[in-house]
Amino acid sequence: MPTLDVLVRTLGDDLAPVVPAQPPPREVTGVHVSELTDPTPYLSGGELLLTTGMGLTGQTAQAHAYAARLADHGTAGLGFGLGPVHTAVPQSLVEACAAAKLPLLVVPAPTPFLTVARTYWSLQAAADQEKLAVALGAHRDLVRAAAGPDPVPAVVRTLAGALEGWAARLGTSGEVLEVWPRERRDSAHRVAAEVARLRVAGPHASATFPLDGEEVVLHPLAGRGRLSGFMTTGSSRPMRGADRQLVLTACALLALQSEQQRRGTAAARASRACVARLVLTGYVDAARSLAAELGLPALPPRVRAVGLAGPTGSPDEVLDALESGAAHEHRPLLAVAEPDELWTLTDPADAPAVLEAARRAPEDGGTVRILLGPETDLAELHRTLPVLRRTLATLPAGAVRDLGADGSRSLATAPSLEPLLSYRRADLVPSVAAYLRHRGQWERAAADLGVHRNTLRYRIATATQLLGADLDDPDVASRLWLTLRTNGLA
Numbered sequence: 474m475p476t477l478d479v480l481v482r483t484l485g486d487d488l489a490p491v492v493p494a495q496p497p498p499r500e501v502t503g504v505h506v507s508e509l510t511d512p513t514p515y516l517s518g519g520e521l522l523l524t525t526g527m528g529l530t531g532q533t534a535q536a537h538a539y540a541a542r543l544a545d546h547g548t549a550g551l552g553f554g555l556g557p558v559h560t561a562v563p564q565s566l567v568e569a570c571a572a573a574k575l576p577l578l579v580v581p582a583p584t585p586f587l588t589v590a591r592t593y594w595s596l597q598a599a600a601d602q603e604k605l606a607v608a609l610g611a612h613r614d615l616v617r618a619a620a621g622p623d624p625v626p627a628v629v630r631t632l633a634g635a636l637e638g639w640a641a642r643l644g645t646s647g648e649v650l651e652v653w654p655r656e657r658r659d660s661a662h663r664v665a666a667e668v669a670r671l672r673v674a675g676p677h678a679s680a681t682f683p684l685d686g687e688e689v690v691l692h693p694l695a696g697r698g699r700l701s702g703f704m705t706t707g708s709s710r711p712m713r714g715a716d717r718q719l720v721l722t723a724c725a726l727l728a729l730q731s732e733q734q735r736r737g738t739a740a741a742r743a744s745r746a747c748v749a750r751l752v753l754t755g756y757v758d759a760a761r762s763l764a765a766e767l768g769l770p771a772l773p774p775r776v777r778a779v780g781l782a783g784p785t786g787s788p789d790e791v792l793d794a795l796e797s798g799a800a801h802e803h804r805p806l807l808a809v810a811e812p813d814e815l816w817t818l819t820d821p822a823d824a825p826a827v828l829e830a831a832r833r834a835p836e837d838g839g840t841v842r843i844l845l846g847p848e849t850d851l852a853e854l855h856r857t858l859p860v861l862r863r864t865l866a867t868l869p870a871g872a873v874r875d876l877g878a879d880g881s882r883s884l885a886t887a888p889s890l891e892p893l894l895s896y897r898r899a900d901l902v903p904s905v906a907a908y909l910r911h912r913g914q915w916e917r918a919a920a921d922l923g924v925h926r927n928t929l930r931y932r933i934a935t936a937t938q939l940l941g942a943d944l945d946d947p948d949v950a951s952r953l954w955l956t957l958r959t960n961g962l963a
Contacts, residue, residue: 474500475596477521477550477576484592487584488552491562491577492570499549499576504590510535511542518547521593523586525554531563540569551575552589556582608715611635612722619726629653632723636716638687638708642727643668645700645790657707660684664705667691671703681712688712690720694728699789701731735789742792742808745769749807749818752776755855770804776854777824777877778846779831780865782814791815794834795827814865816858821848824877832873842868847877853889860955890956892939904932905944906963909954913945 476498481488490496502519508527522543543551551570553562562579570577580589618627625642630653633640639660641652647665652658671678671693679692687707694702704724744767751760761772788810795817796806808817819827828845844865849857868874893901904922911917919926933944942949957963
């Protein structure tokens with residue numbers, strides 16, 4: 474915006490200062506012509522007022538009142554036109570302007586007021602073009618930063634430099650991911666307290682508040698209604714319109730970068746979900762083959778399953794939390810998200826960290842149920858999964874259970890049916906099912922099968938030997954019965 478001293482230097486003899494001799498560098502918001510003795514109702518402040526003095530009588534009281542009104546209203550200066558009414562500036566007006574500290578200038582005859590106005594607007598247009606060039610340059614720098622190999626730090630640094638302050642990229646929970654300059658990390662941490670309020674307000678809410686004498690702005694990074702983090706900036710000078718546009722551009726670029734990253738993450742998760750589904754349905758060889766084709770690490774021989782049920786919120790947010798809990802990035806989680814539950818397979822070494830991450834995963838009012846299954850052979854997991862699902866379904870809202878830590882390992886490690894199914898000398902599976910159905914009552918089970926009780930005793934003894942388990946053990950019996958029911962054999 475042009476200042477009064479620049480306008481005077483540009484116009485030369487067409488706008489000469491009277492008092493003071495050197496006009497101050499006040500910003501001029503416009504040029505206004507008025508012959509009213511009180512033009513302030515038509516002024517917004519900051520204008521250069523031009524007048525021929527038609528309403529001024531030269532009286533000292535009137536001149537002082539006139540100058541005081543203009544000064545109190547924030548008028549940038551008074552331009553007095555000579556010729557039509559006055560051939561010289563009244564001395565009373567000179568003294569009044571000096572007393573009110575209102576810059577007084579003279580427009581000599583025959584210079585028209587239009588010359589002053591055109592010169593001002595020419596300077597204003599040049600200043601606007603310069604601002605536009607600077608703004609476009611700053612936006613261009615942001616785009617280049619976002620297109621670079623390390624976009625988040627580059628955008629944060631570029632934005633901080635353009636605002637002459639500091640900038641930080643925060644996570645969805647307010648954690649500081651990137652800040653520039655580095656020494657302003659403490660300021661970024663203090664802003665994190667505002668994140669909880671913004672999350673409640675919605676993914677498109679922003680906030681502006683003071684912090685240690687600086688104006689701090691906090692904007693969400695959201696795409697398609699999904700929050701991916703926050704951008705916060707701080708500056709000792711007030712935020713201008715161009716600054717806010719620059720912040721919005723940076724937010725849009727980072728949100729776009731997050732969306733692109735999310736799409737890449739979603740594609741990788743979908744590939745791993747295919748491997749997980751094969752494992753959970755018992756096609757372990759196919760799962761190993763697919764994992765190798767996808768370039769995933771070799772599947773571990775033993776795994777632990779983590780199940781979440783209930784209103785778990787966005788599956789992507791839950792998986793973000795679970796993957797952040799993985800102890801080793803080179804062992805990505807295999808996860809399957811269903812409408813009402815989510816199952817992930819993890820290396821036993823990573824299981825405690827993943828369980829802790831599951832506790833912190835987004836939830837709805839503490840109603841999510843979490844189950845960590847015991848360590849199981851990969852090939853046997855599909856047999857134990859129905860039992861794990863039933864166990865998860867019976868947990869109360871908000872419960873967290875670790876079957877490997879509370880002595881419940883036997884709940885999920887049901888005996889394999891393969892030895893019974895592959896035995897050719899007798900049909901052992903119906904015999905075992907009948908024995909378990911009648912809770913070990915030989916007469917009733919034998920009658921159900923239509924065989925002699927001694928025949929049934931022989932078959933149960935054979936099944937016990939093949940399974941290596943005591944069918945009269947309540948734990949073994951319950952696990953085996955559930956396995957038979959799951960496979961439609963009882």
